[in-house]
Amino acid sequence: MSTRKTSEPFWWGLFSVGGVVAAFLVPVHLFLHGLAVPLGWIPVSPARIQALVGHPLIKLYLFVLIALPLYHWAHRFRFILEDVGLHALRAPIAVLSYGSAVVGTVLTLWVLLR
Amino acid sequence: MSEETITLEVTRYRPGHDREPRAQTFSVPYRKDWVVLDALNHIKDRTDGTLSYRWSCRMGVCGSCGMMVNGVPKLTCAAFLRDYHPGPIRVEPLANFPVVRDLVISLDDFMEKLRRVKPWIIREVEKPVAEGEYLQTPAQLDLYKQFSMCINCMLCYAACPVYGLDPVFIGPAAIALGYRYNLDSRDEGYRIRQPILTEAVGVWDCTFVGECSVVCPKGVDPAAAIQRSKVAGAKEWFMSMLLPWGGR
Amino acid sequence: MTTVPRRDRPGFYYPKPPATWWLRRPNYVLFMLRELSSVFIAIFLVLLLVQIHQLSQGPAAYAAFVERLRSPGWIAFHVVALAFALYHSITWFNLTAVVQVVRLGERQVPPRLVAAANFLLWGVVSLVILFFFLLGG
Ligand code: SF4
Ligand code: FES
Numbered sequence: 001m002s003t004r005k006t007s008e009p010f011w012w013g014l015f016s017v018g019g020v021v022a023a024f025l026v027p028v029h030l031f032l033h034g035l036a037v038p039l040g041w042i043p044v045s046p047a048r049i050q051a052l053v054g055h056p057l058i059k060l061y062l063f064v065l066i067a068l069p070l071y072h073w074a075h076r077f078r079f080i081l082e083d084v085g086l087h088a089l090r091a092p093i094a095v096l097s098y099g100s101a102v103v104g105t106v107l108t109l110w111v112l113l114r
Numbered sequence: 115m116s117e118e119t120i121t122l123e124v125t126r127y128r129p130g131h132d133r134e135p136r137a138q139t140f141s142v143p144y145r146k147d148w149v150v151l152d153a154l155n156h157i158k159d160r161t162d163g164t165l166s167y168r169w170s171c172r173m174g175v176c177g178s179c180g181m182m183v184n185g186v187p188k189l190t191c192a193a194f195l196r197d198y199h200p201g202p203i204r205v206e207p208l209a210n211f212p213v214v215r216d217l218v219i220s221l222d223d224f225m226e227k228l229r230r231v232k233p234w235i236i237r238e239v240e241k242p243v244a245e246g247e248y249l250q251t252p253a254q255l256d257l258y259k260q261f262s263m264c265i266n267c268m269l270c271y272a273a274c275p276v277y278g279l280d281p282v283f284i285g286p287a288a289i290a291l292g293y294r295y296n297l298d299s300r301d302e303g304y305r306i307r308q309p310i311l312t313e314a315v316g317v318w319d320c321t322f323v324g325e326c327s328v329v330c331p332k333g334v335d336p337a338a339a340i341q342r343s344k345v346a347g348a349k350e351w352f353m354s355m356l357l358p359w360g361g362r
Numbered sequence: 363m364t365t366v367p368r369r370d371r372p373g374f375y376y377p378k379p380p381a382t383w384w385l386r387r388p389n390y391v392l393f394m395l396r397e398l399s400s401v402f403i404a405i406f407l408v409l410l411l412v413q414i415h416q417l418s419q420g421p422a423a424y425a426a427f428v429e430r431l432r433s434p435g436w437i438a439f440h441v442v443a444l445a446f447a448l449y450h451s452i453t454w455f456n457l458t459a460v461v462q463v464v465r466l467g468e469r470q471v472p473p474r475l476v477a478a479a480n481f482l483l484w485g486v487v488s489l490v491i492l493f494f495f496l497l498g499g
Binding site for chain 1: 397400406408409440441450454455458483
């Protein structure tokens with residue numbers, strides 16, 4: 001009965017899931033990998049990290065951590081551009097934003113699965 | 115000594131004469147118990163009878179006296195001069211709407227949008243009057259009560275940048291009202307109404323700025339209604355993808 | 363179904379918000395900052411992906427990359443990004459608590475309580491990740 005002529009719910013769904021992932025997981029990772037490790041607050045050994053990243057469950061976790069918030073970014077970035085006066089270009093902006101997130105997803109898979 | 119006064123900068127716009135609205139300054143008596151609407155009435159009675167604006171109830175019920183007061187959408191019958199003392203107070207027509215004259219804006223677009231969400235109880239089959247009214251428990255009433263408090267004052271539209279950027283957006287109050295009937299236990303119109311809320315220009319344009327709920331004088335919280343409609347719409351979308359044969 | 367509002371009634375004045383509308387009210391600015399947080403989060407995640415990639419290029423490449431992150435520019439970036447990420451988390455939990463109606467029996471759980479539960483869970487999850495990394499890395 002209902003004809004779904006819009007793909008908006010799909011992208012919005014990915015946006016929300018990505019937003020949840022970003023809210024729960026990103027701050028602590030940002031602290032760890034952006035500050036604590038580079039500043040030497042936490043000693044790390046590349047070999048052990050490599051072993052860690054090699055674990056399938058960790059790979060799955062990293063995929064969720066990196067790929068899903070990209071859709072959260074794409075959705076918000078799309079509307080930021082519209083909001084600052086590019087409203088007339090909304091269609092190409094949407095394609096470019098979500099398209100970049102899809103490319104990012106593929107890249108994430110490539111890095112993790114190689 | 116003459117009594118204390120306060121300055122009002124009121125937007126004037128004469129259709130056919132002015133290319134753009136402009137501000138006109140009026141000085142009115144400052145009274146602690148006066149609202150902005152009282153000041154406008156004073157101007158109309160004593161200074162300039164051509165000043166145009168809408169109002170009716172003077173008690174925050176009719177929803178017709180909405181204007182921008184110092185840039186914020188307000189019911190002018192509930193905006194006290196004392197809260198803006200010492201002034202000047204900027205009074206402008208509600209933002210985002212076409213201006214008809216002075217402080218009067220056009221309601222056409224809003225009315226069309228309200229009608230679109232079918233804000234009435236839809237029944238598959240009406241039950242005969244002889245069988246009595248449709249009963250509802252207090253708990254069932256509580257589900258939607260908040261969203262039924264809307265007085266159609268359109269302050270939320272004036273606060274909504276998404277509507278301002280593109281009036282195609284169906285907007286806060288209309289969605290809140292559609293949502294209100296979707297929640298009503300007596301209603302059977304969900305399947306008709308929900309697709310209207312979740313079509314492209316329905317809920318998805320909203321970026322959850324949230325200002326509609328901040329300015330609403332009745333605590334309706336349209337922003338929550340919109341987000342909940344999105345959640346429902348997204349769930350249904352994914353379900354219809356997973357179960358394409360599902361009886362939707 | 364979709365009717366485009368008419369924008370051409372003679373005599374009507376049609377206002378148009380400027381591109382800088384979001385500077386007009388503090389809440390609009392906060393909204394824009396909230397939306398902007400996604401950009402910083404995305405940049406960080408891309409950096410993280412690069413870091414993982416460097417790991418597979420051998421310990422030397424990885425060490426070089428981490429060394430580059432020590433530059434004041436990148437540290438400043440990560441400090442700012444962390445602030446944005448925290449802002450995202452806080453706004454996200456507060457907003458979703460209003461959206462998601464949680465019911466216990468007939469009564470609705472107050473949104474504040476739902477938000478508090480989310481904040482608590484966030485803290486626990488963050489600590490678990492921290493310890494996992496301390497032990498595993
Ligand atoms: S939702 Fe609130 S602000 Fe919007 S029209 Fe109704 S009463 Fe006015
Ligand atoms: S005059 Fe009726 S709400 Fe203000």
